[in-house]
Every structure is written in structure tokens, then in C-alpha cells.
Amino acid sequence: MGNARDLGTSPDEVQFRFRDDEPVDHAAVTVDSCCDQTNATAVRIEPGDDARVLLPFLDRLALVEVNFPVFGDGRGYSSARILREAGYAGELRAVGAVLIDQLSHMRRCGFDSFAPDKRLDEEDAARAFATWENVYQRAADRRATIADKRHEA
Amino acid sequence: MKILTGNDLRSGAVTWWNGAGWSLFVDDAVDVGEEAEEILAREEAARRVNVPYAIEATIDAAGHVRPAHIKDRVRALGPTVRRDLAVPTADKTGWDWVI
Amino acid sequence: MYRYDSYDQAMVDARVEEFRDQARRRLEGKLTEDQFKPLRLMNGLYLQLHAYMLRVAIPYGTLDSRQMEMLADIAEKYDRGYGHFTTRQNIQYNWIKLEDCADALADLATVEMHAIQTSGNCIRNISSDHFAGAAADEVVDPRPYAELMRQWSSFHPEFTYLPRKFKIAVIASEKDRAAMRLHDIGVRIVKRDGEVGAQFYAGGGMGRTPMIAPLIRDFVPIDQFITYAEAALRVYNRYGRRDNKYKARIKILVHELGAAEYIRQVEEEFAHMLSVGVEPPREELARIAAHFADPAFVDGAKTLDRSDPDFALWVDRNTHRHKHDAYVSAVISLKPAGGIPGDATSEQMRIVARLAREYSFDELRVMHTQNLLLPHVRIADLHAVWTALDEAGLGAPNMDTIEDIIACPGLDYCSLANARSIPLAQRISERFAQTGRTEVVGELKLKISGCINACGHHHAGHIGILGVDKKGVENYQLSLGGSEAEDVSLAKITGPGFDEDGVIAAVEKVTDVYLAARSDGERFLDTYRRIGMEPFKEALYG
Numbered sequence: 001m002g003n004a005r006d007l008g009t010s011p012d013e014v015q016f017r018f019r020d021d022e023p024v025d026h027a028a029v030t031v032d033s034c035c036d037q038t039n040a041t042a043v044r045i046e047p048g049d050d051a052r053v054l055l056p057f058l059d060r061l062a063l064v065e066v067n068f069p070v071f072g073d074g075r076g077y078s079s080a081r082i083l084r085e086a087g088y089a090g091e092l093r094a095v096g097a098v099l100i101d102q103l104s105h106m107r108r109c110g111f112d113s114f115a116p117d118k119r120l121d122e123e124d125a126a127r128a129f130a131t132w133e134n135v136y137q138r139a140a141d142r143r144a145t146i147a148d149k150r151h152e153a
Numbered sequence: 154m155k156i157l158t159g160n161d162l163r164s165g166a167v168t169w170w171n172g173a174g175w176s177l178f179v180d181d182a183v184d185v186g187e188e189a190e191e192i193l194a195r196e197e198a199a200r201r202v203n204v205p206y207a208i209e210a211t212i213d214a215a216g217h218v219r220p221a222h223i224k225d226r227v228r229a230l231g232p233t234v235r236r237d238l239a240v241p242t243a244d245k246t247g248w249d250w251v252i
Numbered sequence: 253m254y255r256y257d258s259y260d261q262a263m264v265d266a267r268v269e270e271f272r273d274q275a276r277r278r279l280e281g282k283l284t285e286d287q288f289k290p291l292r293l294m295n296g297l298y299l300q301l302h303a304y305m306l307r308v309a310i311p312y313g314t315l316d317s318r319q320m321e322m323l324a325d326i327a328e329k330y331d332r333g334y335g336h337f338t339t340r341q342n343i344q345y346n347w348i349k350l351e352d353c354a355d356a357l358a359d360l361a362t363v364e365m366h367a368i369q370t371s372g373n374c375i376r377n378i379s380s381d382h383f384a385g386a387a388a389d390e391v392v393d394p395r396p397y398a399e400l401m402r403q404w405s406s407f408h409p410e411f412t413y414l415p416r417k418f419k420i421a422v423i424a425s426e427k428d429r430a431a432m433r434l435h436d437i438g439v440r441i442v443k444r445d446g447e448v449g450a451q452f453y454a455g456g457g458m459g460r461t462p463m464i465a466p467l468i469r470d471f472v473p474i475d476q477f478i479t480y481a482e483a484a485l486r487v488y489n490r491y492g493r494r495d496n497k498y499k500a501r502i503k504i505l506v507h508e509l510g511a512a513e514y515i516r517q518v519e520e521e522f523a524h525m526l527s528v529g530v531e532p533p534r535e536e537l538a539r540i541a542a543h544f545a546d547p548a549f550v551d552g553a554k555t556l557d558r559s560d561p562d563f564a565l566w567v568d569r570n571t572h573r574h575k576h577d578a579y580v581s582a583v584i585s586l587k588p589a590g591g592i593p594g595d596a597t598s599e600q601m602r603i604v605a606r607l608a609r610e611y612s613f614d615e616l617r618v619m620h621t622q623n624l625l626l627p628h629v630r631i632a633d634l635h636a637v638w639t640a641l642d643e644a645g646l647g648a649p650n651m652d653t654i655e656d657i658i659a660c661p662g663l664d665y666c667s668l669a670n671a672r673s674i675p676l677a678q679r680i681s682e683r684f685a686q687t688g689r690t691e692v693v694g695e696l697k698l699k700i701s702g703c704i705n706a707c708g709h710h711h712a713g714h715i716g717i718l719g720v721d722k723k724g725v726e727n728y729q730l731s732l733g734g735s736e737a738e739d740v741s742l743a744k745i746t747g748p749g750f751d752e753d754g755v756i757a758a759v760e761k762v763t764d765v766y767l768a769a770r771s772d773g774e775r776f777l778d779t780y781r782r783i784g785m786e787p788f789k790e791a792l793y794g
Contacts, residue, residue, distance in 0.1 A: 047494075072290060072373070074413025078490050081410055085528050101274065101291050108409035121282065124273075131270055134259055136403045138530045139410070146259040146403070147532040150539065163279065164349045165304035200281055204299065223724060224663065228301050232346075232664035234592055234674045238332060252672075252726070 008044050008065055009095050009115040016103075016125065017113040019091055024063040034061075044095075051079035058088045066111070068096040077109045084110035084140035103128040110140030154184035154212060157192060158225060159205030167228045167240070168202060169218075175202055178242055179229035182210065182218045217244050226251045253314050253615060254399050254543045256364045263406065264361045267368055271295045272354035279351070294374055294412070296344075296367030297353055301667050306348040307370040308360060312380035312398040312422070313341030313618040315365075317605035320616055322363040324601035330356045335601070337586060337594040339658055339709055340419070341379050341618040342370055346665055368406055373414045375405035375485070379421045381429045382619040385544060386627040388575045391443050394424035396541040397450070397477065400532065401439075404478050411485050415492035416500035418485070419457070430620060431736035433465045434458055434712060436502045437484060441474075448474045454484055454514065455506030458706035462742045463503040466511040468518065476522075479531045483521035487514065547613035552578040553632040565691075566638050566649040571629075578631055582612075584624040584641060585648035585656065589685035590678050593659045594622030603644045611637050622658055623651065654689075654696040654763070655681040658709050662702030662719060663726070669702035671719025671726035676700055679756055693763050696776040699734070712736035714777045715762060716743040717755060728755035732762065732788055733780045744785060747793050758792055765791045 008028030017023070028042040031049040034057060042063040045051055054061070064083060066076040080092055091113050094106050098116040103125060106114070134146050144152075157170035168175035169182040170192060176182070185192055189207040196202045209221040220226050230247050231239035239247075256264070271291075278288040292298075296307035308323070315323075323343055327335050330352050331345040338344055348356060360366055370377055378398045385393045401420060405411070411418070421430040424441035432438035438453035449471040456465030472480040491509075493499045506514045554577050558564040571580040584604060586594050596604070604624055608616045611633045617625035629637055641647040650656050657680065660666065662673030677700055684690045699713030703720075710716030716731040727749040734743030750758050763776070765788050770779045780788070 050490075071287070072413050073494055074373075074411070074415075075490055075494075077410045077413065078486055085524070099287060100277070101270075102413075105407070105409040105412055124277065124282070127273065131266060132407065133262060133266065135409075136263070136406055137408055138528075145532065146263075147536040150257070150259070151533045151535040160299055160303070163351045165299060165302075165347075167302055197285075200279070204285055221724075223721075223726070224301070224667075224669075227663055231302060232674075233672065234664050234678065238347075 008042060009093065013095075013115045014093065014113050015116055015119055016129075017091075018107075019112050021091075023091065023113075028063065028065050045076070045079050047073045047075040049079070051082045054083070055086050058083070058086060058090075061088070062090045063093060064088065064090065065093045065095050065115075068094060068098055068102075071097040071099050071102055077105065080106070080109040080111055081140045100124045100128045104131045108135065108137075108139045108141045108143075154210055155186060155189055155207050156182040156210045156218065156220070157185055157189060157205055157207055158182070158220075158228065159197075159202035162200050162203040165203075170196070170205075177240060179218050179220065179240075180216060180242065180244060217246070219250060223252065253316060254311075254395070254540065260403075261361070261364070264364070264366045264368070267295070267366060267407075268354060268357045268361050271357060275350060275354055290372055290413075294369055294372035295357070296370035297348070297350070298371060299667070300346065300665055301663075302665065303347045304350055304353070305344055305346050305665070306353060306356065306367060307338070307342050307344040308365060308367050309370050309377040310341050310343060310365075310618050311402050312378055312384065312395050313382050313620075314384075314395060315616050315618070316614045317609040317616070319363045319365055320601050320605040320608065322360060322365065324598035324605070326356055326359060327598045327601070329359070334595055334597045336592075336661065337596065337618050337622050337624065339620050339622060339660075339707065340377060341382070341620055342377055343618070346661075371417070373416050373418075374412050375408060375414075375418045375420060378402050378405070379419070379430055379435075379620060381423045381425065382617045382625050383429060383572060383581055383627065384424070385546070386572075386574050386579075386581045387425060387427075388573045389427055390425040390575075392424050392441055392448060393541075393544050394422045394441050395544050396537060397424075397439065397441055397474075398422040399540045399543075400478065400537055401481065404481070404532070411489055414485075414489055415494050416497065416502075418488070418502065420481075426738060428736070428738040428740070431709070431712060431740075433740045434462075434709075434736055435465065437481070438465050442471065444471055450474065450477050450480070452480065452484065455503040455511070457501055457503045458709060458711045459501065460498060460704045460706075461501075461503065462706065462711040463507060464740050464742065465503075466506065468511065468515050474537070475534055476526065476531060479525045480518075480522055482530050483525045484518050486521050486525075487517045491517075547615075547628060549576040549579060549628070550630075552630050554578055556631055556634055560635075562642075562649070563635060563638055566642075566647060567634060569649040569653070570651045571634070574628065576628075579628050580631060580634065582626045582629045582634065582637060583619070583651045584626065584646050585650055586623050586646070587650055587656050587681060588645055588648050589650075589655055590682040592674050593657050593677050596624075600644055600646060603640065604646070607637055607640055621651075621656060623656070650681075650690060652695045652697065653691075654684050654693055654698050654715075654759075657681060657698045657700060658713070659700040660702050660708035662700075662708075666702060668705055669719065670704075670721035671702050671728065673700040673702040673708055673717075673719060676717060676719075676728070676752065676755065679752075680759055683756065683760070689763065692767065694775060696763070697735075698759070709736060710734070711742050712740075713743055714775070714780070715759060717759075720749060722749070726752060728752065730755060730758050730762070730792070732785065733777065735777060739777075746785065746789055761791045762788050
């Protein structure tokens, strides 16, 4: 384990990735450290962190990991949307207790890579990502909503 | 005595550990003594029962098993307000002790 | 009423298949029970005392005869021939099998019904005024706004794993017939200078820490309605407590922050959300509202033949003033004396469906009082409706009386309960019906919960009863002075609890005190508020 990490996931732990750029390959820092260190490009958000403190640093961030220590703690969904609403365009990775049935909602909140603690069944995951052909709400994925489609000129 | 109960994973029906499998009838329940944890873990892992747990119970002279807690007594028989839907059992005295 | 288009239908169908797949993965062992539980709950499937229980959503309590007939079919095909109507205007089935559940949901989907978000830590089925679209006193029909919220809250990607469950009620009159301020968010649609907007209350609820929701915004322009709700939910999702499930509801957040600070945070988020642009296009509300246009009311008789005293009593008790003077709304009591509050058999559901088709423009409502309602009945047809209801055991003339008891399923069905609720309701309604005191006592709302979670709304009862476990024996605490209406208040406990016989005697005693002390026209609640707790305590414990 030459590249043992203090914090964060490595590219080979990522099971699903919806980006073409090269993944960041170095450790992430905590939100607190990120605000103190001017050179950090990868950061990890815990459920209790305020994602908005990162907004001044979005330009230099290439990877934001959002940790889900338990799948039932939904704060990470808000963190993800807040970053995307502020224009963050780098990789947004869901890590931790990421399960099949959370994938479609996470994707809608702006996550574009997934590093689950336990590898997921590929077939079940493919089905989960494709669950919703249409959606009711505007969200970070910027899909046209059902209401938008109903009233297209 | 210590007995085991849970619900059937597929149907949801209340079941009782009879020493070899899961029965719908509380009177089939057997004393599991020290083996409770081991049986619970094994049976739940095999999905032969859902959310099983161990409870205290007594057995009367006629061989009827009586769970100690009111909740499990209601589970053993059915809703007290719909006795027509009760678990079919030969124990006609059941309703006398459920509450 | 609202009809699905192909989009709505596809969403519900997709959810059925998603659930079918989740159940398959559970049965195959790919999901543990811990992982499956929140998924099945978000589709209304509980594991209760005797079996799985399925809660089916009836959005804002409105349904048609075809849907009611499907509910009857489901009860026969997958359950034991009956269903239980709940205080959130839903129906639940007590004996559903996990392996059948997806098939039942597929059947429901054929009539535009589902069980989406009827449980779980997400936004639940939106409730509303059961007289919506019929009441003489409403500003507008609140249901289009509730439907807009239903669509927004269905599968909301950010708000599916909230700290705790989230209940929203939408009303549109000064009178509150939906316990609006006892919800996580309560909305009152209002008009100001001809402009429609929404008044928002937040942080109400019952449960172990009952609270009345404070006003958080007096007027949200209607084209910012969803945006404001989104902001209120985001603040809760981020800052609601997750360390203790008993302190996780939004009422605790609003209480701990203080309403002013919660409002400040929501306003900040709201301003941000307005810039993001999450509001549905304006035309969407108009599209939905068109579905709720008035049916073709016709003028007709405004008076009726009151020569049959039983009929006259039922009319006085169970009908409600309609916005068209040739019509009334007629309450179908699911509270026969000695019966199980809220239960209806398949046969009864079909009779009610037929009456809706013949006499109420094919519309039915489920009331939060666990009764059903024919919203638009011609006064000229009332006698025929009453006759049919009476023959089916659905004609009890007891709306808002002490027989019209709200009771949760309690320890007869519920795995959370500490004591039974239904037998108390049965014995009390029977006792008052037999002694003829129901009429004498008049309006008296009695509500019974079998545990502290308060599904039976005991905090909001003029008389409330809470079942507790006292060293393995059922025990009941009595409380007085609650109201879920526009004069909302929380009931106070009288003192030490009683056993089953004791609490029934106690209910009679407090009604004795009321009858002796009341002045003209006073309801039980009014007398209690005037004379206070002491005379009641004296009678109970003195």
C-alpha cells in the first residue's frame, strides 16, 4: 500500500464515474483544513459540515467527496446541491454507505462519481441510475422537469 | 422459559420457533435456553424469519405456551377486537389470558 | 378532480417496478432488513404486530368511485376484506404479504393510486380540508396547491432522507378542518388585494412533544410557493437534529433555534433559491387547477321534509353547508356505536362508491376524523342517500359527537403501541349511545392514542386519552382541553392514570361536570376553557 491515504478515496475505489477528465489522485483534506490551506484541491465533506464555507475556494477544487457514514443521513444531498448551485464543476463524489437505492437521487443532486464502501451489483446499479425517465423537480442535474415538458411551447 | 418469535419474511405472519422450524402456533414454541442468540442469528441470516427476538414465556398444565408480555400475547392470538381473524388454535381459553 | 397524464402515470408505474425490484433483492438476501426497512417504509409498507401493513395514499383525501372500488378489491384480493381509514386521509391494510405487495401496487396504479411516501423520513402524503371545493367559507379550492406540492414532494432527490417524517397540510379558509397548525408545515392559501398567496406555519406536531406551529411567513406570492417550501425544507434537512430520533422533527429545530432565527435562515435560503429557479412554470398551477373546476351544479330544492326524526337528526348532525345552496356535503360515519373507528368492509366501500357515482358527481373524500364524505349531494337527494347509508350500517348520526372518536389502531395491530385504543372507543361510543347522552352532550371531540406517538391525536382532543404501559398492564391517562381547529390548543393531563374501566368512568364524570356547569350554547371545550381544570380534577380525584 504505497499510497496509503489519511483521508479520502482513491480512483480505484470509484465504481461509477460520469466524467471524462482524469480523476484526482491524492488525499483529500477536511473542510477546516481546506479553508486554511491555499493549495488543497480535494476536500471531504462530513454530514455536519457547512458546504457553503467552501464556496470561496471552488475555483481551485477538483474533487469534493461527500461522505455518507450511514445511508439514512441525508445532509449530503443538500451539500451536493449547494455546491452545484454555486457553480462548482469539478468531480463530486459520494462515498461511504452508498447503496443501490440512493444512486438515482444522488445523481440528481449533482454527484457524478460514486465510491461505495461495498461494491454494488452492476446490473442493479444500472437499473437504479435509469429509474426515472422523467422527474418532477428542478435539481442540480438540470433536467427539464415534467412540468417544463408539459408547457413547452 | 425462553422462546423465539418473529415474522415470516414473505408473508409477514407471526411465527414461533418449534425446535426445527417456524410454526404459526404459539403452543409449538420450545424453550431454547442458552441457544437463543445462535438460533436467531442463523435463522435470520437464512431469511427463514424476519426480525426475530427472544421472549420470556411460561407453559401451563394443559401445555399452552403463554408469552410474558401483553404485546406478544396479542401477537400469539390476533387482534382482540377481531376475534374472527384470530390465529386458528384449539386453545379456547386464550382470550382469557391475553390481556 | 385531478387526473394523471402520461407523465404522472409513468412515475407511479416506475415506482411499482422499483419496489418490485427492491422486494426481490430483499427476498434474495441482497438487502438486509436494516437496508430494506426505509425503502419499504417509503412505499408505505410496515411490519406490524401480526403482519405487514400497507398504507395507501389518498392525496388530500379526494378519490372517485372507481378508486374506492379498487380499494375494496384490494381488501378482498390481498387482505381480509376490510381496510382502515386513517387520520391522514389514507387507508391502510393490515394483512398484506410482502410477496404480494408489488402486485397490489400495480393494481392501484391502474386507478392512479399509490403508496408513495406514506411512511419514512420523507415528505408524506399532503393532507387538506375534507370540504375543499365544497365549503361555503373557502377562499379558493386548496387542492390544486396540494397537488402541486404532491408532485414537487414525490421522489424529491434532496429530501428523501430527512431527519424525520414530514407532514404538510394545505387549507384555504379561516376555519381549520385539517389540524393545519399541528403539522410540520401548515399552509393556508389566502387572498390579499385579490392576489392569491400562501401563509406558512412551521414546526407544529403532536407526538411526544406536542407543539403548535408558529407563523413563519404571512404571505408567499403563489408563483414562489414551491421555492419557499424548498427553502424551508432545506434548512430543516441541514440542521434538524439527527442525534436523537425523538428530537428530530422540525418542531424541535424551530423551538431550539427560536422561530425568529429559523425564519431568518429560511429567508436567506429562499432568496438564494429564487436565484436558482426551482419554481414550476406558472402554467402548471393553472393546468392543475382546471382539474378542480366545479362540477355542473344545478339549482334545486333548498329545504327538505323533516318529518322522519331519525333522518332529521342525521341531517342536523352529518351534513355541512355547501357553497351552492341546493347542495350539502354529507358525512358518512365510520363510527357505528361499538364499532372500530375508521374500519370499512369491501362491501361498504362499494356501497359508498355507488352513492358517490349516483349522488355526488363521482367524488368522495376521506376525512381526518376517519369518516368518509360525499362532498356534493343535492338536498333533494339527501333522503335517498341517508336510507342507503342507514341500511349499510353507515348512517350513524354522530359527526363531532363523543361517538365520533378518533382512535389509532393501538395494541391490537400496532407494534409501537403500549395499550389498546379500539376497545376503549368501542365501549365509550356504545355507552353514550345506549344512555342517550350523545345528543345531550353535543359537540365533544374524543381522541385516543395507544402510545406517545399520538397517531390518535389525543393532544388535540377536547378529551384525550393516552394509553401507557404500567408494568406490563394497560393504563390510560386522561387529558382535557385540546383542539385541532382554528382555536388550536394542546390538552392538559388531568392527573394519575386509570385502568380501562376507570378511564371510561372518568370520561363520564368529566361530561357530568360539563353538563352541570355549562351555560347556554357552550361546547364541552368552551366550558373547560371558562372554568378550568380544577372542577374536573375534583370530580375525578377529589
